[in-house]
Amino acid sequence: MATDKSRQNKDAGVTGDEDISWQAQxxxxxxxxILDATxxxxxxxxxxxxxxxxxxxxxxxxxxAMLHHFPSKTELIQAAxxxxxxxxxxxxxxxxxxxxxxxKGRAHRRAGLDAYWEYLTGDLATVYHELCVAGRTxxxxxxxxxxxxxxxxxxxxxxxxxxxxxxxxxxxxYLLAMDVTRFMMEGMAVGQLTVDRKKRxxxxxxxxxxxLEEIFKEGDSGAAGRHSSRN
Amino acid sequence: MATDKSRQNKDAGVTGDEDISWQAQxxxxxxxxILDATxxxxxxxxxxxxxxxxxxxxxxxxxxAMLHHFPSKTELIQAAxxxxxxxxxxxxxxxxxxxxxxxKGRAHRRAGLDAYWEYLTGDLATVYHELCVAGRTxxxxxxxxxxxxxxxxxxxxxxxxxxxxxxxxxxxxYLLAMDVTRFMMEGMAVGQLTVDRKKRxxxxxxxxxxxLEEIFKEGDSGAAGRHSSRN
DNA sequence: ATAAAAAAACAAATACGCCTGATTTAAACA
DNA sequence: TGTTTAAATCAGGCGTATTTGTTTTTTTAT
Numbered sequence: 001m002a003t004d005k006s007r008q009n010k011d012a013g014v015t016g017d018e019d020i021s022w023q024a025q026x027x028x029x030x031x032x033x034i035l036d037a038t039x040x041x042x043x044x045x046x047x048x049x050x051x052x053x054x055x056x057x058x059x060x061x062x063x064x065a066m067l068h069h070f071p072s073k074t075e076l077i078q079a080a081x082x083x084x085x086x087x088x089x090x091x092x093x094x095x096x097x098x099x100x101x102x103x104k105g106r107a108h109r110r111a112g113l114d115a116y117w118e119y120l121t122g123d124l125a126t127v128y129h130e131l132c133v134a135g136r137t138x139x140x141x142x143x144x145x146x147x148x149x150x151x152x153x154x155x156x157x158x159x160x161x162x163x164x165x166x167x168x169x170x171x172x173x174y175l176l177a178m179d180v181t182r183f184m185m186e187g188m189a190v191g192q193l194t195v196d197r198k199k200r201x202x203x204x205x206x207x208x209x210x211x212l213e214e215i216f217k218e219g220d221s222g223a224a225g226r227h228s229s230r231n
Numbered sequence: 232m233a234t235d236k237s238r239q240n241k242d243a244g245v246t247g248d249e250d251i252s253w254q255a256q257x258x259x260x261x262x263x264x265i266l267d268a269t270x271x272x273x274x275x276x277x278x279x280x281x282x283x284x285x286x287x288x289x290x291x292x293x294x295x296a297m298l299h300h301f302p303s304k305t306e307l308i309q310a311a312x313x314x315x316x317x318x319x320x321x322x323x324x325x326x327x328x329x330x331x332x333x334x335k336g337r338a339h340r341r342a343g344l345d346a347y348w349e350y351l352t353g354d355l356a357t358v359y360h361e362l363c364v365a366g367r368t369x370x371x372x373x374x375x376x377x378x379x380x381x382x383x384x385x386x387x388x389x390x391x392x393x394x395x396x397x398x399x400x401x402x403x404x405y406l407l408a409m410d411v412t413r414f415m416m417e418g419m420a421v422g423q424l425t426v427d428r429k430k431r432x433x434x435x436x437x438x439x440x441x442x443l444e445e446i447f448k449e450g451d452s453g454a455a456g457r458h459s460s461r462n
Numbered sequence: 463a464t465a466a467a468a469a470a471a472c473a474a475a476t477a478c479g480c481c482t483g484a485t486t487t488a489a490a491c492a
Numbered sequence: 493t494g495t496t497t498a499a500a501t502c503a504g505g506c507g508t509a510t511t512t513g514t515t516t517t518t519t520t521a522t
Contacts, residue, residue: 027467046368048279051511063512065468073512126367132425133364136357137277149425176438179431180415187418194363194380200410207407211442258501282477293503294478300501304478 031069034059038080039087042127047134052076078144081131085148088128089155092119096159110209112163113181117205120189129190167216177215184208262300265290269311270318273358278365283307309375312362316379319359320386323350327390341440343394344412348436351420360421398447408446415439 037059041050052073056066070076095115103111119125135142160178161168168174188204191197268290272281283304287297301307326346334342350356366373391409392399399405419435422428 030467044368046365048365049368052513053511062469064470067513068467071513129421130364130367133361134277134279136361136424137275137280145425175431176434179428179435180438183418183422183435184411184415185418186421187414187416190360190363190417190421191414193367194376197410200406203407204410204414207411261501283479284477295481295504296502298479302479 027069030059030061030065034061034066034069034076035080035083038076039084039124039127042080042084042130043123047127047130074140077141081141081144082148084124084128084131085152088124089152091122091124092156093159095119096163106209106213109164109212113185113205113209113212116181117185117188117201120185121192125189126193129186170216173215177212180215181208181212258300261290261292261296263314265292265297265300265307266311266314269307270315270355270358273311273315273361274354278358278361305371308372312372312375313379315355315359315362316383319355320383322353322355323347323387324390326350327394337440337444340395340443344416344436344440344443347412348416348419348432351416352423356420357424360417401447404446408443411446412439412443 034055038050038055040058041055045054052066053063055076056063059066066076070079095118096112099108099111099115131141131145135145164174164177167177184204185208188197188201192201265286269281269286271289272286276285283294283297286307287294290297297307301310326349327343330339330342330346362372362376366376395405395408398408415435416439419428419432423432
């Protein structure tokens with residue numbers, strides 16, 4: 001993977017300084033187009049219904065061309081999963097950064113919850129969840145996911161540290177808040193897969209937000225009022 | 232294999248009231264054996280890797296015999312899903328009924344949480360979740376699931392009404408408690424699919440139990456009630 | 463001109479549904 | 493009661509369709 005096609009600049013003095021040949025650019029473009037098409041197929045068809053022919057059709061290339069870039073389906077899936085992780089990170093950070101900087105304190109944290117919810121119910125996270133489920137009985141996919149998810153979790157953790165920076169020195173309470181948030185919202189996202197429960201979602205988000213405030217409030221006023229998280 | 236020839240009731244006029252022929256019994260037995268094998272294949276192979284040949288092999292019958300009972304794979308899946316729902320109900324009610332009758336009040340409700348957790352992390356619920364995920368891009372499976380899940384949800388609701396009978400006249404608070412419980416625990420169960428988080432699970436269950444008590448305590452004594460949870 | 467990139471044809475494997483044949487059971491009948 | 497007939501249950505093979513990977517051919521860029 002990561003087949004860098006940027007050689008043949010050895011001594012071609014004629015075209016000289018072009019260390020990235022135009023052919024390599026085009027190749028990389030079709031490669032990305034194929035990966036994008038794979039993600040689209042994940043979204044539209046589901047992981048199990050993805051075939052190399054459908055991906056090639058969606059990408060607008062022939063199967064032969066695709067097999068040239070990805071010699072086997074396994075390598076295609078592997079590259080697509082890494083690509084998906086990158087898009088997940090970009091999606092998540094984009095939503096978080098879209099929170100107005102004017103929001104502070106509780107409103108800021110609540111906006112973080114909403115952003116996380118939008119992220120979780122988006123197509124990318126849905127597909128990622130589907131891949132995790134499929135990985136239960138697909139050791140190959142499981143290995144691919146495991147190798148990529150470590151970096152992903154680390155980056156999310158870092159982003160959350162920024163989001164909840166006023167709290168990330170709380171140790172156990174911080175972990176509890178993260179777990180409660182993640183699990184409850186993931187459960188809500190999964191539950192929405194089957195039945196439409198949009199009406200109760202806002203209420204549940206409100207409730208979750210209140211509980212998070214509570215978790216850290218208790219830690220605050222329990223000992224002494226240090227580190228006021230009011231803003 | 233397993234051909235128990237227990238049909239010497241041929242002329243035993245004493246038991247003459249057998250209006251169901253022994254052939255029908257045997258047929259129903261192989262039918263159930265096939266359905267059990269299908270569930271096993273769901274568990275061991277995953278929904279997408281289930282083929283008619285594997286099911287027949289696991290059931291110990293030939294594909295021809297299976298096609299006699301289930302003319303197409305779709306009908307097999309449909310019957311297996313209904314069968315799975317029945318087993319899910321039986322599993323859930325068995326765990327709930329296994330709660331010692333000596334437990335009362337808060338301890339009883341907490342035992343209900345544990346039972347629900349054991350149920351959610353069991354093989355059957357895991358497979359059911361997998362089917363729901365696969366149904367996203369499989370309209371046929373989605374229709375099958377929808378037609379069966381209604382009765383299932385209704386029965387679970389009834390069981391929960393017994394479990395939390397002291398609260399099932401609370402309207403909104405009851406719905407909130409059910410949603411919070413279900414979503415958070417489902418999220419925990421899903422999260423455990425990928426990463427092993429067994430260490431934090433008890434703490435989270437404790438937290439969830441406390442929040443449930445809190446929800447109804449507040450509703451009990453208005454805005455002031457913060458007393459210890461009594462029966 | 464050469465080598466990469468793209469397209470298309472080809473071969474192998476798998477899975478589903480259908481068909482025929484064999485065995486067992488229930489019923490009909492002398 | 494014993495025999496025959498019909499129906500159900502079961503076993504296995506065959507053809508078709510789909511998918512994958514390989515190979516061959518054509519196009520394109522350097």
